[in-house]
Amino acid sequence: MQFSKVSGQKRQHKVILYALSTCAWCRMTKQFLEDNNVEFEYVYVDLCEEEDKQKIRDHIQSKGGPLSYPTIIVDDNMIITGFRTDKIREALGL
Amino acid sequence: MTEITLEMVKQRAEADARTYGYYLNPDPKFLQSLLEGLKRNEERYGYPSCPCRLASGKFEIDRDIICPCDYRDPDVAEFGACYCALYVRKDLYEGKTEVKPVPERRPLEKQSKAYNAATTASEAKPATPTKEEAKPSGSKPKLWYCKQCGYVVFRDEPPYTCPICKAKKEMFAEIKTRIDFT
């Protein structure tokens, strides 16, 4: 699976963003992370191979998340679904 | 095939909003990216599936999330906006109420089909292509009618709500009469 990396000054947490290339809320979320100088990796699920889609589904579900986008996984244990700036701020200490 | 332009996608959404008394998202950039998403989906899948949901690329499975999706009316009624916030209520359009993310109403089992469908399709292809084609997802389309307003629809399941009178799914009944189209 090909993750794209966005560099930033805030690197205390490992942040993964699962997004759709067509979704406006996903775009807002990506923009929010960028604006806040957070380092993260993202992948557009709709552009992935079928095999990778399954892996992503399993990853999200193993963290107890619903299958909707955007989904952020912080340090591989905390999951945030949707463009929830309050939760993102809290999880990343912004 | 005629080329799909952003203008076409926009006009269609505007016309639909007008018909149902909704408004399109007031943020021009946000709106633009949703319209582009719809255009992109129509180009790659052949129908404008919801830009904020993962589609399977199989019409039968994605039918409930073709824009305007089955969930729009109940979502606008309850939250003031559809899941993507493409369609919004007047108070949100005017900025009197904030546009916030809407929780997913589409049932999980339908969502996960977008992942299963694609994999089963790619696995099944080399082995038994004809069998798969005959039975797309185990169910067959039927005729359903809305007991409240009489709207008739031909699909696997009745819609989430009636697009005409907004009655709930439970108000739909199957039409068992045989019709010969000869």
Ligand code: SF4
């Ligand atoms: S959520 Fe909104 S944009 Fe998405 S398919 Fe439904 S009506 Fe269209």
